[in-house]
Amino acid sequence: MAIIRVDHVDKSFPTRHGTISIMQDIAFEVKDADFLAIVGPSGCGKSTLLRLIQGLDRPTSGAIYFRDQKVEAVAQGMAMVFQNFALFPWLTVSENVAFGLEALGWESDRIASHVERYISVTGLDGFEEAYPREISGGMRQRVGLARALAVEPAVLLMDEPFSALDALTAEGLREEVLQLWRDPNLPPEAVILVTHNIEEAIQLADRVVVLSRRPGHVLAEVPVDLPRPRDRKSGPFYELTDRVYSLITEGGVPPPPPGSSSPSAS
């Protein structure tokens, strides 16, 4: 079943100089238990698309469906993790994790037990009283993750979540996100990851939606059928990276290799 359906979505913004079309005719589905990555050049609208999916903004035309219900406002059942963590610096780790639950109006006992659980599953035990300024970028992003998971979303939205982190930290956190996603006893069911890092997309996702430059449209959906953990230096991995990269740089379907009879785009 498609937990998220993006149904021919256009998005444009009015400006003083006329309307700017950010994306056109975006259509794809996210199934239960999918790990979907969305990649594309800067400005192609991938972050905007995530906001539309969550309901923070509305499409200019077309619609987005969450469990077959049209998304018209910020949808319960989804939560976002941000590139720059978006933590409140004056709140402790516990207080930051609790924040989304307090916004939902839960009572404090229920909040406390959820905070404890999700601090624990994300490895933040021991940091409850710490302030964001005291902890590393990797730890801050764990807080962002704990905060998102604490509301027990069916869909976890991630907007360049590892881009502000050093390479080693990002490597570690990617693996942790996979661990959490794969755990059947934990949220979320599906993950939608927006990233400019093609290798990261192929390392993590079941499928990669490749967007063109602005106005963004879907160039291809590239399935990644490799077993995890994936070896970045392997032939099949490299071929997939190369394919996605070609799609993006050429902005369209690359010509099929000589002698092949099938089109290259999926």
Add this chain to the structure above:
Amino acid sequence: MATTYPKCNPTEMLGLLVLLNDHKGSEDVARLADDLDLEIDEIFPALEYAELLQFVRVTDGRATFTDLGRKLVAASIRERKSIVREQLRRTPLFRTILRALEANPEHRLTDEEFGHIIAFTTARTDGAEQNIVNWGRYADLFRYDADSHLICPARHPAYRKGAGGRSPPSSPGAESPGESRAPAPTPESSRGPGSAVAVV
């Protein structure tokens, strides 16, 4: 062997071990760095920490998992903290910190006392304190209260305040309500077979 406590935090070390696991548990250090488009010296701190905690062995420029390192990577996010705790407890620096916490009648250390321990044990004075605090927190070896600037013993995992409230620092010798954790384990009890860490 490493006796330094390099500028590396737990997440970076874990990232290196995940990377090594991607390379089937054994790889030239240069190739590891290259995989992430890093220079070799950028992964050295994480590698040194991993050696210090006995998760990898480095010989002839090649890093290889120990059995413990393999176990760490196969473990869940939560289990990894326990494994790191056991290894960290055995290092001279953390043994000293835990001993000092134990010996102090109020079971706490000021920033200054903490800084002294670090300076004496590691000969580093370059602001290593925050990093060491975060290793201690990560491994649940001790806590740090940034408001009162005090290192305190680790808290029992079952104890949690309601979100949004902060409790004042514990009064001398008293346990907070609901806290049932035994005092930090004495260093001697953590010695087991194979726990020898090279000492200066």
